[in-house]
Amino acid sequence: AQSVTQLDSHVSVSEGTPVLLRCNYSSSYSPSLFWYVQHPNKGLQLLLKYTSAATLVKGINGFEAEFKKSETSFHLTKPSAHMSDAAEYFCVVSPSGSSYKLIFGSGTRLLVRP
Amino acid sequence: GAGVSQSPSNKVTEKGKDVELRCDPISGHTALYWYRQSLGQGLEFLIYFQGNSAPDKSGLPSDRFSAERTGGSVSTLTIQRTQQEDSAVYLCASSEGRRSPLHFGNGTRLTVT
Numbered sequence: 001a002q003s004v005t006q007l008d009s010h011v012s013v014s015e016g017t018p019v020l021l022r023c024n025y026s027s028s029y030s031p032s033l034f035w036y037v038q039h040p041n042k043g044l045q046l047l048l049k050y051t052s053a054a055t056l057v058k059g060i061n062g063f064e065a066e067f068k069k070s071e072t073s074f075h076l077t078k079p080s081a082h083m084s085d086a087a088e089y090f091c092v093v094s095p096s097g098s099s100y101k102l103i104f105g106s107g108t109r110l111l112v113r114p
Numbered sequence: 115g116a117g118v119s120q121s122p123s124n125k126v127t128e129k130g131k132d133v134e135l136r137c138d139p140i141s142g143h144t145a146l147y148w149y150r151q152s153l154g155q156g157l158e159f160l161i162y163f164q165g166n167s168a169p170d171k172s173g174l175p176s177d178r179f180s181a182e183r184t185g186g187s188v189s190t191l192t193i194q195r196t197q198q199e200d201s202a203v204y205l206c207a208s209s210e211g212r213r214s215p216l217h218f219g220n221g222t223r224l225t226v227t
Contacts, residue, residue: 034215043118043205043218044157090156101170102216104149104156 002027004093006105014113019063019078021108023091026072032094033074034102035065039087047089050074061085086112116140118219120206126225127196135191135222139208146189147216148181151203160204163189164211196226 007022025031032051036044048059055067065076074091091105119138127133139146148160159173163183174180178196183189193200203223207216 036218041220043207043220044216045218046215049215101159101162101173102157104158106156 002031002093002103004091004103004105006089006091006108008108009106010109010111012111012113013081015083016080019076019081019085019110021076021089021091021110023074023076023105024072025074025091025093027093033065033067034092034094035059035063035074035076036090036092037087038090038107044090047076081110081112083112083114086110118206118208118217120204120219120222122222123220124223124225126227129198129226130195132192132194133196133224135193135204135206135224137189137191137206137208137219139187139189139206140217141187143208143210143217144186145209145211145214146183147207147209148189148191149205149207150175151205151221153202157205160191193224196224198226200224201226 003026005024013019030052034049035047037047038044047063048057048065050057050067058064063078065074067074088107088109090107092102094102121136144165146163149157150160151157161181162170178194181191203221205218205221207218209216
């Protein structure tokens with residue numbers, strides 16, 4: 001069965017310091033992987049996606065993620081946090097390689113301290 | 115351009131009443147999804163429409179839930195005889211097709227009292 005695990009429910013960082021949001025997946029097939037961000041009272045916005053091209057994926061707002069098959073991980077990083085990055089982040093797997101029936105992690109809430 | 119629009123943004127209803135939630139997808143998007151987001155949880159797939167094909171209803175939690183998509187555009191999610199456990203944010207998303215990223219609406223927050 002396919003699944004995705006976000007290892008931290010909350011992450012707190014100081015503005016200007018690096019961000020690391022961890023995600024591990026389980027998939028029998030070569031998956032497509034996504035990170036979405038959700039700001040309060042808003043819908044989800046796509047940050048980036050991995051679809052078996054380059055293993056290092058660059059997204060919007062300075063975020064990037066690296067697909068590591070040996071570790072079944074797809075961690076999200078950003079070199080320097082900004083106050084506007086405070087939001088909920090979801091790691092998502094599409095087991096069949098399509099955007100149909102995505103499987104969402106439980107989310108990581110990122111807090112950015114001034 | 116306009117994004118995915120959902121209405122109402124908030125709905126409070128009494129237990130046992132029926133509710134209808136509306137989704138206007140991005141024009142031209144053939145795929146439409148409904149997800150449910152409960153407090154502190156990830157997103158739970160409910161139903162998927164693709165063009166004129168029969169919808170995938172495998173995520174609907176009970177027969178009180180139904181959805182339709184008229185003319186390949188607007189979709190309505192109906193919950194009959196609402197229960198307190200139905201309280202959640204209901205998110206609609208659309209995409210150009212099965213291999214395209216999803217574009218989400220802002221959701222409808224449903225509270226059943």
